[in-house]
Amino acid sequence: MRGAVGFEETRRARGRRGGGRSAGLQEPSLYTIKAVFILDNDGHRLLAKYYDDTFPSMKEQMTFEKNVFNKxxxxxxEIAFFGGMTIVYKSSIDLFLYVVGSSYENELMLMSVLTCLFESLNHVLRKNVEKRWLLENMDGAFLVLDEIVDGG
Structure with missing residues (x-):
């Protein structure tokens, strides 16, 4: 009897760990954001934060941002798929706000992060979400970003 119970517990534990899943699916993770960046009308970086090593160097990040802006x-x-990633974005006067996740990430989750970022900046910048006000209040913008996304 004891052997049967042990077998059943092992089978259930494997099911919880994803033992029966195909190799192509990823385990769920709280780390859903790969990057957040804000560009101006010309595609130049104003604020950027990367949360993994997909783009380890500054040059690769800038190239990625330029390609995303051009697209x-x-x-x-409000959504784009580029380079195996899901990108949601929003423009406001002379700014473009981007939130980047992996290709299998839920777009609604990324969009809620983008909406929260925009609404928070709107509040901090007193409804003036534009380049000049963002540059004058960059410390507040980084604080907003750090509070929204905690390590990705």
Whole structure:
């Protein structure tokens, strides 16, 4: 009898750990954000924070941001898939706000982070979410970003 109970517990534990899952699926994680960045109308970085080593060097980050800006600056949608990543974005006057997640990430989760970022900046910048006010209040913008995304 004891052997049967041990077998059943082992089988249930494997099911919880994902033992029966295919190799292509990833385990769920709280770390959903790969990067958050804000660019101006010309695609130049104003604020950026990367949370993993997908783009380890500054040069790779800048190239990625420029490519994303070129793909998204002339469209009216709010989501893009680029380089195996899901990107949600929003424009406001002369700023473009981007939140980047992996290709399997839930777009609604990324969009809620973007909405929270925009609304928080809107509050901190007193409803003036534009380049000049962002540059004058950069410390507040980084504080907002650090409070929204805790290590990714």
């Amino acid at each position: 998204t600056s002339r469209t009216d949608s």
